[in-house]
Structures are given as structure tokens and as C-alpha cells.
Amino acid sequence: MRRSLFRRLVFIFLAITVTLTVTASIWLSRFFAGYFIEQKQKELLAQASWINALAEDYQAGRLSNPEFKKFIELIGYTSNARVYVVSVRSETVSELEARMPSGLIEQDLLREVEQVLRGETVQSRRFVSALDMPVVFVGTPLLSGEKVTGVILMLAPLTVIKDSLAAVNRVLWYSSLCIIAAAVVVIFAVSRRITRPIADMSRAAARIAGGDYTQAVAVPGRDEIAQLARSFNIMQKKLHEMENMRQELIASISHELRTPLSSIRGFVQAIREGVAKPEEQPHYLDLVLDETTRLIGLVNDLLELARIQAGAVQLIYANFDLAVLITEVKETFTLPATEKSLSLTAEVQPVPLWVNADRDRIKQVLLNLLSNAVRYADRGGTVHIEAKRGSGGAIISVTDTGSGVPSEELSRIFEKFHRLDRSRDSATGGTGLGLPIAKQLVALHGGSITAANRTDMPGLSVSFSIPENAGCLKEQDQAVKARR
Ligand SMILES: Nc1ncnc2c1ncn2[C@@H]1O[C@H](COP(=O)(O)OP(=O)(O)OP(=O)(O)O)[C@@H](O)[C@H]1O
Numbered sequence: 001m002r003r004s005l006f007r008r009l010v011f012i013f014l015a016i017t018v019t020l021t022v023t024a025s026i027w028l029s030r031f032f033a034g035y036f037i038e039q040k041q042k043e044l045l046a047q048a049s050w051i052n053a054l055a056e057d058y059q060a061g062r063l064s065n066p067e068f069k070k071f072i073e074l075i076g077y078t079s080n081a082r083v084y085v086v087s088v089r090s091e092t093v094s095e096l097e098a099r100m101p102s103g104l105i106e107q108d109l110l111r112e113v114e115q116v117l118r119g120e121t122v123q124s125r126r127f128v129s130a131l132d133m134p135v136v137f138v139g140t141p142l143l144s145g146e147k148v149t150g151v152i153l154m155l156a157p158l159t160v161i162k163d164s165l166a167a168v169n170r171v172l173w174y175s176s177l178c179i180i181a182a183a184v185v186v187i188f189a190v191s192r193r194i195t196r197p198i199a200d201m202s203r204a205a206a207r208i209a210g211g212d213y214t215q216a217v218a219v220p221g222r223d224e225i226a227q228l229a230r231s232f233n234i235m236q237k238k239l240h241e242m243e244n245m246r247q248e249l250i251a252s253i254s255h256e257l258r259t260p261l262s263s264i265r266g267f268v269q270a271i272r273e274g275v276a277k278p279e280e281q282p283h284y285l286d287l288v289l290d291e292t293t294r295l296i297g298l299v300n301d302l303l304e305l306a307r308i309q310a311g312a313v314q315l316i317y318a319n320f321d322l323a324v325l326i327t328e329v330k331e332t333f334t335l336p337a338t339e340k341s342l343s344l345t346a347e348v349q350p351v352p353l354w355v356n357a358d359r360d361r362i363k364q365v366l367l368n369l370l371s372n373a374v375r376y377a378d379r380g381g382t383v384h385i386e387a388k389r390g391s392g393g394a395i396i397s398v399t400d401t402g403s404g405v406p407s408e409e410l411s412r413i414f415e416k417f418h419r420l421d422r423s424r425d426s427a428t429g430g431t432g433l434g435l436p437i438a439k440q441l442v443a444l445h446g447g448s449i450t451a452a453n454r455t456d457m458p459g460l461s462v463s464f465s466i467p468e469n470a471g472c473l474k475e476q477d478q479a480v481k482a483r484r
Pocket residue numbers: 368372373376377400402403404405413418419420421429430431432433434435436460
């Protein structure tokens with residue numbers, strides 16, 4: 001592909017350069033040819049008027065015949081032309097012919113001479129067979145006052161002009177060759193400069209397809225191709241990151257699945273092989289049931305996350321009162337809170353606190369945050385839900401009196417499967433998908449979620465916002481935000 005693009009560019013540039021140069025040279029050469037002939041004719045006309053003046057002197061007796069002839073010879077010699085000065089008594093051609101080279105008028109100049117005898121000046125460029133050469137011809141009447149008394153015919157061979165023209169043409173062709181040679185060098189350099197980064201990128205793309213993300217493409221200059229190369233490198237980096245994330249995710253999922261699956265297998269094996277005593281069997285089966293429930297929860301959470309990230313979740317916007325929703329969610333946790341002797345409180349300002357959002361999804365976020373707070377709060381502590389109107393929307397926070405999260409981990413708890421204490425997994429039952437799901441759902445609404453440790457005492461506070469105009473956000477924006 002690269003070779004052909006390179007070749008095509010070189011071919012097109014070369015074709016244009018050669019065509020333009022050759023056309024310009026031909027045009028210039030023609031122009032000079034015309035110009036030289038015109039100059040020659042002007043020169044001959046000037047000489048003719050000289051001859052006319054001399055002829056007057058001759059007729060008036062101020063010049064002798066040999067002197068007059070000498071002058072005419074001299075003029076013919078300096079202007080490199082044949083000069084015929086012929087006087088006639090009556091204006092007929094036949095009388096002229098007797099004194100001219102044989103056939104000159106008869107064959108070649110009959111019409112012109114007739115015109116001259118009528119008093120006109122004639123110029124032409126023609127082949128004269130009597131002299132066997134191409135000439136520049138000028139004919140003017142020989143005048144005595146107003147009366148035509150003869151003709152002055154001047155014929156300059158074209159060979160004189162041809163020599164000068166050949167010299168001009170040589171210069172033209174040499175300079176054309178030089179221009180083309182210089183153009184070839186520039187064209188090769190430019191074409192290579194254009195095609196090389198493209199070829200590099202195509203090789204890099206092939207490497208990426210083969211799973212190698214290591215080599216970046218060179219970014220020469222600041223033009224569009226450099227911009228493309230820069231974007232290409234960014235894309236490669238992003239792809240690399242995504243590939244790493246994918247690998248990590250697969251590793252995490254496999255790990256998360258393997259642990260409960262192997263304990264299920266252990267319990268089932270114990271029962272099947274009679275290792276577990278009959279009275280222990282119900283307990284083992286309960287454990288198997290717990291693990292399977294957890295597995296189903298895990299798979300459901302994963303599916304939910306995948307659906308959100310694929311943009312397959314459509315929010316159903318409605319106006320609802322946050323105070324009512326918070327009471328509802330709070331009631332769900334009454335039992336687990338009492339079991340841990342937690343006091344569960346809520347404060348909503350103002351009441352009612354209307355928001356425009358997907359009620360079920362916001363409920364899901366609240367459930368996830370509350371389940372964390374209840375799970376990680378110390379026995380006998382408090383869990384407090386607060387909702388208020390902030391700048392540009394509603395702000396909801398869930399605060400507990402647990403041990404909080406080390407500050408360097410604060411942003412990471414929103415990553416999939418990220419848990420602080422992995423050894424507590426089975427005891428607490430967490431899989432590390434609650435916060436990532438909450439984050440995605442909040443992002444779908446165009447809001448944001450943050451976690452911060454309490455300043456007054458140990459404990460965590462997680463806050464999220466629901467923008468006022470959430471319902472007006474375009475679906476596309478939501479999908480884009482969710483994927484980030
Ligand atoms: N209120 C909290 N107090 C202390 N640590 C917390 C709190 N909320 C979350 N965390 C930490 O962040 C981690 C991630 O929370 P997340 O809700 O994503 O997962 P999980 O609660 O472990 O499992 P899941 O919610 O999927 O059942 C938790 O494992 C925990 O270590």
C-alpha cells in the first residue's frame with residue numbers, strides 16, 4: 001500500500017511539473033520566434049524608408065548611380081538581406097521581372113508586388129523557391145512625392161533568426177531540465193515525508209493487532225499527519241490500558257468465581273463421600289446455599305455493570321421526592337442495623353426534596369452505599385443519611401462510624417473488585433462491585449460521586465450529586481460518561 005501511495009504521489013507531482021515546464025518552454029520558444037521575426041520586419045521597414053530617402057537624392061541628382069548602388073549594397077550587407085530597388089515607368093509587373101532573379105516574382109511574390117505597386121506596404125514570412133530558402137519579406141513602394149515610381153523588396157533569410165532562436169531554445173531547455181531535476185529531488189523528499197508516517201502507522205496498527213502495544217509512532221512536525229500520529233499514539237496507549245484492564249478484570253472475575261465454587265465443591269464432596277456427619281449436613285447445605293446466592297449476586301452485578309458500560313441501560317426520568325425514597329431505603333436496613341445495634345438516622349432539607357431522575361437507579365445507589373455503611377460501621381455506631389439542595393442539584397451523603405478508608409485508597413474503592421481487606425471477603429460477603437455500580441449509575445445521571453473520611457471521628461462519608469437538569473442530558477452523553 002505504502003509503495004503504491006508513494007509512487008502515485010511521485011507520478012502525479014512529476015507529471016504536473018514536467019507538463020508545466022514543457023508547456024512554458026514551448027510557449028516561450030514560440031513567443032521568441034514571433035518576436036525575432038517582428039523585430040526583423042521592423043528593421044527592414046526602417047531600412048526601406050532610408051532607401052526611399054536615398055532614392056529621392058539620387059533622382060534629384062545629389063547622388064551618383066554608383067554611390068546609390070553602393071549605399072543599397074551596404075544596407076543589404078548590414079541588415080543581412082537581399083535588397084531589390086526597381087523603378088518602373090508604368091505600374092506593370094512584366095516590366096519588373098526582367099531585372100529580378102528569374103522566377104522570384106513570377107513564382108513567389110506576384111501578389112505582394114502587385115499590392116506594393118498599388119502603394120501598399122507588405123510584410124510576410126514565407127518560403128521563396130527561387131532562392132530556395134525561407135525568408136522574412138518586406139515590400140514597400142518607391143515613392144516620388146505621392147507617385148509610385150517603383151518597388152523596394154527586401155528578403156532576409158530566416159536562418160539568421162533561426163540561429164538566435166536556437167540559442168534561446170537551448171537556454172530554455174537547459175533551464176527546464178534543471179527545474180525538473182530539482183523538482184524530482186523535492187518531490188521524492190516530500191512524498192517520502194508524507195508516506196513514511198502513514199507506513200509507520202500501518203505497521204504499528206499491524207503490531208497492535210498482533211497484541212504488541214509497546215512501540216509508539218514518531219511524530220514529525222506539526223501538520224495533519226503529525227496530528228494523526230499523535231492521535232494514533234494516544235489511541236494505542238488507551239488500547240493498551242484497556243487491554244490491561246480487560247486482563248485484570250478476567251483475572252479478578254476468575255478469582256472471585258473460583259473461591260466460592262471450590263468451597264461449594266468441598267462441602268458437596270464432604271456430604272457425598274460421607275465425611276460430613278448426617279447432623280452436620282444441613283449446616284453444610286446452608287453454606288452451599290449461601291455461596292450460590294453470593295455467586296448469583298456477583299454474576300448479576302457483573303451483568304449490570306456490563307450493561308451500563310455498553311450503554312444498554314436507558315434511564316427512565318421522573319420527578320420524585322427524595323425524602324420519601326430515603327425513608328423507604330432506611331426501612332430496608334432496619335433489621336440489619338438493629339442486629340449491629342446501629343442507630344440509623346436521616347435528614348432531608350427541604351422536605352419535599354424534588355429531583356428529576358430514574359427513581360429505581362437512585363434507589364440502587366442508596367442501597368449500595370447504605371449496605372456498605374451498615375456493613376463497615378462498628379457495632380453500636382451510627383449511620384446517617386443526609387440530602388440537601390446544593391448548587392445545581394441535590395446532594396446526598398451517607399456517613400458512618402466505621403474505620404474509614406486510608407486516604408490513598410479513597411479513589412480506588414470505586415474500581416471493580418477493589419476491597420480493603422480481602423481476607424474479610426467471606427465473613428462480610430462483599431465482592432467489590434457495589435461502589436463501581438453506584439459510580440456508573442450516578443455518572444449516567446450526569447452527577448459525580450466521592451468518598452471522604454470524616455474529620456471529626458473515624459468513619460467514611462460517601463456523597464453523590466443528582467444534577468438539576470439530569471433529565472435533559474442527551475442519551476449519548478450519558479453513555480459516554482458511563483463508559484469513562
Ligand atoms: N463505608 C465504608 N467504610 C469502610 N470501608 C468501605 C466503606 N464502603 C466501602 N468500603 C471499602 O470499599 C470496598 C469496595 O466497596 P464496594 O461496595 O464496592 O464493595 P463491597 O462492599 O466489598 O462488595 P459489594 O458491595 O459488591 O457487596 C469495600 O470492600 C470496603 O473495603
